[in-house]
Amino acid sequence: MTDIATEKKQLRQKYIQERSHLNPIQWQKKCDRISLNLLKHPLIQESQVILSYISHKQEPDLSLLYRHHPIIWGIPRCQGKDLIWHQWHWGKKLRRGAYSIFEPYKTSPKIDLETVQLILVPAVACDKxxxxxxxxxxxxxRLLAQKPWQNIPTMGIIFDFAYVEKLPTEKWDQPLNYICTEKEIIPISGSRL
Structure with a gap:
């Protein structure tokens, strides 16, 4: 394992552990604040098709956003090393899939990728x-390195304690355009969009 990979592994453990120590009330309050920040943001308000995720391992839960912004949500389903995006609406059943993450059924309609206007990206931590x-x-x-995805704005979703000055990076790491925490939405200066 390279030094960078080891450092990433240690940081991953640190931030996942910190996240797991949030009590359920703290966690829910932070999640709801993130959703409220997103609901007010022009990118969310103007988008009709947004790729997102279902919370896993105490990631920020965006249920409040999904309930109050009834657009077409794209939720991933793992297929090998790829993510396949399916349409999802609040309340629609999901199944436990790869890595025990809830995902749409294979038979759910797929997202027309040309209609995607924003990608909300789950993260353990993000940097400035x-x-x-x-x-x-x-x-x-892998997804964000592909041509069709490079012009779609991306927003990392994390808790504020996981927003750090600098993370170790490797040549394949893809930067995001915005970071959303329970405190604010931060545009990344010099980002590609």
């Missing part, structure tokens, strides 16, 4: 240059 620390599977870095 827009780099994110994920779980190490590389799903989002």
């Amino acid at each position: 240059k827009g780099y994110r620390l994920g779980y190490g599977g590389g799903f989002y870095d």
